Amino acid sequence: SQQGEEDPQALSIQEGENATMNCSYKTSINNLQWYRQNSGRGLVHLILIRSNEREKHSGRLRVTLDTSKKSSSLLITASRAADTASYFCATALPTGGSYIPTFGRGTSLIVHP
Amino acid sequence: DSGVTQTPKHLITATGQRVTLRCSPRSGDLSVYWYQQSLDQGLQFLIQYYNGEERAKGNILERFSAQQFPDLHSELNLSSLELGDSALYFCASSPRDSGNTIYFGEGSWLTVV
Numbered sequence: 047s048q049q050g051e052e053d054p055q056a057l058s059i060q061e062g063e064n065a066t067m068n069c070s071y072k073t074s075i076n077n078l079q080w081y082r083q084n085s086g087r088g089l090v091h092l093i094l095i096r097s098n099e100r101e102k103h104s105g106r107l108r109v110t111l112d113t114s115k116k117s118s119s120l121l122i123t124a125s126r127a128a129d130t131a132s133y134f135c136a137t138a139l140p141t142g143g144s145y146i147p148t149f150g151r152g153t154s155l156i157v158h159p
Numbered sequence: 160d161s162g163v164t165q166t167p168k169h170l171i172t173a174t175g176q177r178v179t180l181r182c183s184p185r186s187g188d189l190s191v192y193w194y195q196q197s198l199d200q201g202l203q204f205l206i207q208y209y210n211g212e213e214r215a216k217g218n219i220l221e222r223f224s225a226q227q228f229p230d231l232h233s234e235l236n237l238s239s240l241e242l243g244d245s246a247l248y249f250c251a252s253s254p255r256d257s258g259n260t261i262y263f264g265e266g267s268w269l270t271v272v
Contacts, residue, residue, distance in 0.1 A: 077259070079260060081263075086247070086266075086268075087265055087266070088161060088163075088249060088263035088264050088265045088266055089202075089249070089251075089263040090161070090263070091260050091261070091262065094259070094260055134202070138259075141204070141207075141215040141216070141217060142207075142214060142215035142216055143214055143215060144207055144209070144214045144215040146192070146204050146207060146215055146217065147192075147204075147251075147261055148204060149201065149202040150201070151201045151202075152201070152202075
């Protein structure tokens, strides 16, 4: 089952513009993570935000978390063609005796040079 | 480079056959996760092992099995393959058993013909 859902499914922008992706989830969380996947490659961890944090920055990335709305956003500022990739949010769902990172379907970002 | 190694990178096999995918986790990571990524199902969690023991099970078919060996490498066995098993199979690892960042390999592309 999908815990997180990203929106929009696809986003096309010009280089230099900002890109904003949103994630909604269903159950309470300890943290939320964002990952990036270049076409056909493995997912790469970008940033983790804990449930008691509202905003976090890493380079050109800004992540916000609103636990009351069960939503998060990822902002990429001054985008570059190299940012073209799919972006996934992940939350940990209790599964068996563990908490398993569970991913949405992702936002496909295309940055045009 | 995440430090997670998966082999083979690509394989093509016929329906009804059996294949084994191999994963070496990052040095020191005790936890291994297997995911399947396909266009229609997205990124689906299959199974997790922690220090040699099965810890959590997801949407893993009965035709599929996995194990983690004493040296912590893991294998995913897929048998009686069907066309619908064609997908990208990822292994990921993490230091602890749950809840936080996981590190993905580059995946094994399986095509069943």
